[in-house]
Structure formats: structure tokens, C-alpha cells
Amino acid sequence: MVSVHVKSDIQAHHYPRVGEALLAAIKEVLGNVATDEVINAWSDAYTFLAGVLITKEKEVYKA
Numbered sequence: 001m002v003s004v005h006v007k008s009d010i011q012a013h014h015y016p017r018v019g020e021a022l023l024a025a026i027k028e029v030l031g032n033v034a035t036d037e038v039i040n041a042w043s044d045a046y047t048f049l050a051g052v053l054i055t056k057e058k059e060v061y062k063a
């Protein structure tokens with residue numbers, strides 16, 4: 001994932017917009033099932049994964 005992102009010059013500031021789009025899509029698809037608990041869990045998961053990718057991608061850009 002990191003090497004594919006770096007090839008496309010993905011930067012940390014791109015992540016929030018993608019996260020918002022992901023959560024909006026999840027809400028649209030799940031409808032009533034998308035309770036606050038479900039959305040918060042997806043938000044936490046995305047934030048965690050984005051943090052891992054951003055950190056690793058920064059390392060590759062610096063190298």
C-alpha cells in the first residue's frame with residue numbers, strides 16, 4: 001500500500017477527505033444500521049490505519 005501511494009504522491013493532507021468520503025459511503029449503504037457506535041468504530045479504524053500509512057509514507061518520502 002505504502003509503495004503504491006508513494007508512486008501516486010499521496011500526502012498526509014489527502015487522508016481526511018478520503019476518510020469523510022468513506023464514512024459518508026458507509027452511512028449511505030448501511031442506512032439505519034449505521035448507528036453512532038458503528039460509525040465511530042469505522043472512524044477509529046480509518047484514523048488508525050491512516051496514521052500507520054502516513055507515518056510509513058513520510059519515511060519513504062524522506063529516504
Ligand code: HEM
Nearest residue numbers: 001004005008010011014015016018019046049050051053
Ligand atoms: C487508510 C487509508 C487508505 C487505505 C487503507 C488505502 C488502501 C489502498 C490500497 C490497498 C491500494 C492498492 C494497493 C495495491 O495495489 O497494492 C491503494 C491504492 C491507491 N490509493 Fe489508497 N488507501 C488509503 C488512503 C488513500 C488516500 C488518502 C489517497 C489519496 C487520495 C489514496 C489514493 C490511492 C491511489 C491513487 C492508489 C493507486 C490506485 C491505482 O493506481 O491502482 N489512498 N490504496
